[in-house]
Amino acid sequence: MNNRNVNESRLAGCLLGQAVGDAVGLPCERLSRARQRRMFPDLDRLHFFLGRGMCSDDTEHMCLTAQAVIASGGDEARFTKELAKRLRWWLIGLPAGTGMATLKACVRLWMGISPESSGVFSAGNGPAMRAPILGVALADDLRQMQKLMDRSTLLTHTDPKAQHGAVLAGFAAAWSVKGDFNVGWPGRFREFYRAQRIAADAELDALLSKVLASVARGESADQFMDSQGITYGVTGYMYHTIPAVLHVWFRHPLDYRRAIEEMVRAGGDADTTGAILGGIIGASVGKEGIPAEWRSSIWEWPRSLAWMEQLAKPLAESRQTKRADAAVPCFWPGLILRNVFFALVVVFHGFRRMLPPYI
Ligand SMILES: [Mg+2]
Incomplete structure (x- = not known):
């Protein structure tokens, strides 16, 4: 396997x-840990609509970001322009469940405010989706990764915590x-991050140390939180x-199913946590490491899983050539x-939550 193929398979896995992490977590979004367990005792199946799963803004932002990298060839100024353009049009599709800071920033972009100043002061997790x-x-x-990450973050969020978190x-x-997951790797990851990062933040460093200590004590994510x-x-x-x-x-770097189930069961913003973790682990385990029954239960169109997988090739090529390329076409009507249907199902879930079990 040559280098480009390795990259393509990593990118496709991500x-x-x-x-898939987004789709598994979505029906549980904003439910407490106890209530989601009672409403959805089994995560082997997807629960968004008739045993199928759909993807939310977490996946859409990933696709917009991938397209912006392809269309910019990784050039910073062009990347900002391409991502801003895509965020503006994404908003026109009336996405359900958008984060407040992202919504405000996209409206500001439509008002003609430049992408350098469109972000609002927020440390929400929106930039981590990208x-x-x-x-x-x-x-x-x-x-360059950190520079593009900063540009992606500042488009919507200006609190430095949003930048530090997205970079981490x-x-x-x-x-x-x-792919180094040999004994003691979380400590080596911390050293790698410290050595390579452009900007440091003492509060995030302290949190990372607490996470490592908790993992070393054998605690679960629930216990840590x-x-x-x-x-x-x-x-x-x-x-x-x-x-x-x-x-x-840190505890399940190569076990996609176990990691995603535990992440979703940690409750709260489960689609976003599932999505970020899924993207990270997907890059290690690849498509084959993601449970087939989850993949085959995703019901998405026109941005299907097959369409998303197609992004990997031009993305790998653009990283190799450093040249801008045409974005992968998508049937926007x-x-x-799709968004109308998605919004109706979201409304259905909203009504469903008015019924028991309440806790
Ligand atoms: Mg979401």
Whole structure:
């Protein structure tokens, strides 16, 4: 297998892993740990609609980011322009369940505010949805990865915590490409991150140390979050999301199913945590490491899993040539129909949640 094929399979694993993690977590989004277990005792099946799964903004942002890398060839200014353009049109499709900061930033882009100033002050986890694919695509150039990550983050979120968290998630995805999971690897990952990062943050460093200590004590993600006072489920705050994701990754870096189930069961923003973790682990285990019954139960069109997989080839090529290429075409009128259907199912879940079990 030549280098490009290796990259293609890593990229495909990341893309599919993130989409499937999103779909497994989506029906449980914002439910408490206890209530989701009672409503969905079995995660072997997907539960969005008649045993099928669909993907949310977490997957859509990953696709937009991948397309922006292809269409920019990795050039920073062009990447910003391409991603901003895609975020604007994404909003026109009326996506259900958008994060507040991302929504505000996309409206600001439509108002003519430049992509350099469109972000709002927020440390929400939105930019982390765009992190794993950047980490995998630019694993061979971590300085450039951080620069593109900063640009991707600032488009929507300006709190430096959003940048630091997204960059750390990008490093995790890049480590997955490296594939060192021998004894003691979480400590080596921390050293790798410290040595290569452009900017440091003491608060995130302290959180990373707490995660490593908790993993070393053999604690679960739930136990770790309890110790941090996060008992309902993982919130959408970047410094809650990323430590929770890394906690599960450190313990199950090569077991996609177990990791995703544990991540979703940790509750709260389960589609986003499942998506980020799925993207990170997918880069290690590849398409074949993602349970086939989950993959085959995804019901998406026109951005199907097969369509997402197609992004891997031009993405690998553009990283090799460093040249901009045409983005992969998508039947956009189909997206509008799809989004209407998706929104109806989201409304159905909203009504369903008015019924028992309540806790
Ligand atoms: Mg989502």
